[in-house]
Amino acid sequence: MAAKAADDAPILEIDVEGEANGTIRIRLRPDLAPNHVRRVIELAEAGAYDGVVFHRVIDGFMAQTGDVEFGRMGSDMRQAGMGGSSLPDLEAEFTATPFTRGVMGMARSRSPNSANSQFFLMFAPAPHLDGQYTVLGEIIDGFDVLDAIKRGTGPNGAVIGRPDMMAAVRVVR
Structure with missing residues (x-):
C-alpha cells in the first residue's frame, strides 16, 4: 500500500462459509475512499451482506461478492453479480494505491x-486495475x-454449483 492506514481505522470482519x-x-481505508468505506459500513451494519455469495472468483486474480440484490444463497444465482443496493451509485475515488495481494477494491461497471x-x-x-478502480481496504x-474460497470457471470466473458465501459481515470500530 502506498500509505499506511490509521491504526484506529474500522475493521470489516467477514465470516466465510x-x-x-x-x-x-479487512482494515478499511476511509483516508483513501471515504464514500465507498461509508457505503460498505452502512450495508454491513444493516445486515445486507449476510448470506451473499462470492459469485465471481478467478484463480490468481480476485474473488468478487457483495451483490445484495441478486447474490443471496437460495436465490436465482444466474443473476448474481448483476445487482447492487437500493442506494445510489458512488462517484469514483481512484488513487495511486496499487492493487496488490489482499487489497479490497470496489467493483463497478464500465462507468x-x-x-x-x-x-x-x-x-x-x-497493476492493470491501478488508478481504474477504488481501493477501500486491505486484508490484515x-x-x-x-x-x-471456491474458484469459478471460464474467463468470467462464474462459480458453478454452491458458491462460498459471506455468512455474516460486521464492522469493528
Missing part, C-alpha cells in the same frame, strides 16, 4: 461512477480463508 471456512479481517455494493478481494497483484488477517 463453504469450501472456505473462517474469518477475513467509473457506477460502484454500489459489490467488492472484490485480490489473490495477487493486478484471514489470507488462508481467502485462498480457500
